[in-house]
Amino acid sequence: MSFEEMWAELLPIGRDAAGGYHRFAWTPPELECRAWFLDEAARRDLEIERDANGNLYAWWLPADGSREDAVLTGSHLDSVPGGGAFDGPLGVVSAFAAIDLLRERGYVPARPIGVAAFAEEEGARFGVACLGSRLLAGAIAPERARGLRDGDGRSFAEVLVAHGMDPDRIGPDEGLLARIGCYVELHVEQGRALQQPVGVASSIVPHGRWRLDFTGEGNHAGTTLIRDRRDPMLPFAITVLAARQAADRNAALATIGKVAVTPNGVNAIPSRVTAWLDSRGPIDDAVRRTVEEIGRAARAAAGAHGVAVELAEESYTEVVSFDTGLRERLLKVLPDAPVLPTGAGHDAGILAARVPTAMLFVRNPTGVSHAPAEHAEPDDCLAGVEALAAVLDDLARG
Known part of the structure; x- marks a missing residue:
């Protein structure tokens, strides 16, 4: 399935009459997005993994079946109230599309390549941004997370139980973290500084x-x-x-x-x-x-x-400076890409404390984010897929 076809499938989910999105964690629209993720992974015969914190992964394993030193990419599927279409889903759709490109070219990875969909990145339901990645990385205490409540008074623990998960198991996953060699997140730019289709992140401000x-x-x-x-x-x-x-x-x-x-x-x-x-x-x-x-x-x-x-x-x-070595490697693959900081938080910023991380940005001509006017041109989105595929190609060669 092409980038355009995947994008068209996701576009109506959780959209209101004004064009904004309401995909809060573990509500019907976000669950529909999760089901879409699992379908796309199965369509590509990727190995599906769900961690105890509600994060989803789809793995393209090398010929020897190794699960170590993986190259992880992806983003999130939830939204802020009335948010834009691109914040989060662009990174997930682009990850699947990049894998398709590599396979079409006959590429066989020497390292596992994974696609992630992190839970509750926006914090729109339980109030803490990047909750899934924070739990994975040990950046929030599990007991505090279990007690977080949504606007209806339901606790995070109660919601997990309602969806067949065990709240006593949430928290750092050292085994999974040890398997991740690096994480590269593609995201729509949340501003208007980028004047080319694709850029590379330097840091996230406090x-x-x-x-x-x-x-x-x-x-x-x-x-x-x-x-x-x-x-x-x-x-x-x-x-x-x-x-x-x-x-x-x-x-x-x-x-x-x-x-x-x-x-x-x-x-x-x-x-x-x-x-x-x-x-x-x-x-x-x-x-x-x-x-x-x-x-x-x-x-x-x-x-x-x-x-x-x-x-x-x-x-x-606090300020997150992305891994210098990984960023330089991205710039060797994408020598014309500008480097810029961002004022927006991301799962990549949380995971940076535990694994080398980097980010790619796709140009946003409106400069608007967290609102319906958030936008990226189709050609720029496809340029982002090409850039991500080139990066994955380089990193997963071993």
């Missing part, structure tokens, strides 16, 4: 997520005097503005894009406002200063309005 809980007193909107209110919405609003100002001062980024209001009634003063902060920056210190300043502003505003506030870190990743 980034993290924090949760803010403002707790006040619920009451009637029509009968409670202004002076008697303990309205958590007010310090929350002040904090949103403070986040923008703190980011500007520190040459960083700060975004509050997810909010939950209790009880969420038009004629009710909220009793609680929970908000999630995303902050990123060129260096660790810039991000840390930004979050500290936002925390101070939140506490001051909460105190002025008789509201309690808590700020908790949910995840944080």
Whole structure:
């Protein structure tokens, strides 16, 4: 099956009327994507593997059946709310298409080549990005992961059980990690810096997520005097503005894009406002200063309005510089490819702590990501497949 045919099969899954995607981990659309992955692996007679953390793998083994020193590629199939079509699936579809190209050319790998689909990369359901790869690499404690809850209050452990998995088995898989010689992830660029069809990543900037809980007193909107209110919405609003100002001062980024209001009634003063902060920056210190300043502003505003506030870190990743030797090898294969950093987190950034990793980017002419306007031209996608095939060809020769 060609790249175009695979892409056409995935395109409608989880798409809303506005063109955005809702493929949250272990919901029907994402499960349909998982089934598609397994079908594509079976169609190519690849060996299927599922780890205890919900990640999927399809292996093209060498003639001797060796499973060691594997070259792994792939990405993820889940999405943010209302996300774009390319973020994640492009890397998985391109991986299968690259294997097809190599086979058409009569290539026989000396090392295993694997295609991965990592679970809950976006963190849209359980709040922690790259959850599947974090568990695999030991970057999150299993007990913490089991207790993560989605918007409906269901724990990660409960969801795993509902899908036939054992939550007591999640966590680092040292045996699997030892078999991975390197990981190369192809991804649509999440910006507009790339002016050629394909580029090579240098690094991922520091980034993290924090949760803010403002707790006040619920009451009637029509009968409670202004002076008697303990309205958590007010310090929350002040904090949103403070986040923008703190980011500007520190040459960083700060975004509050997810909010939950209790009880969420038009004629009710909220009793609680929970908000999630995303902050990123060129260096660790810039991000840390930004979050500290936002925390101070939140506490001051909460105190002025008789509201309690808590700020908790949910995840944080320091700057990730991709493996220099692996990157240089990619550049020998793709000598004209520009090298650029990214402000977006990826499974490759998590796995970099355990195995050599690298990334390829495919040009995004709109510069938009995590939204329906995210795009890559068909010719650029095919150029990405050719580039990935060339890289796999080189790396899996032994």
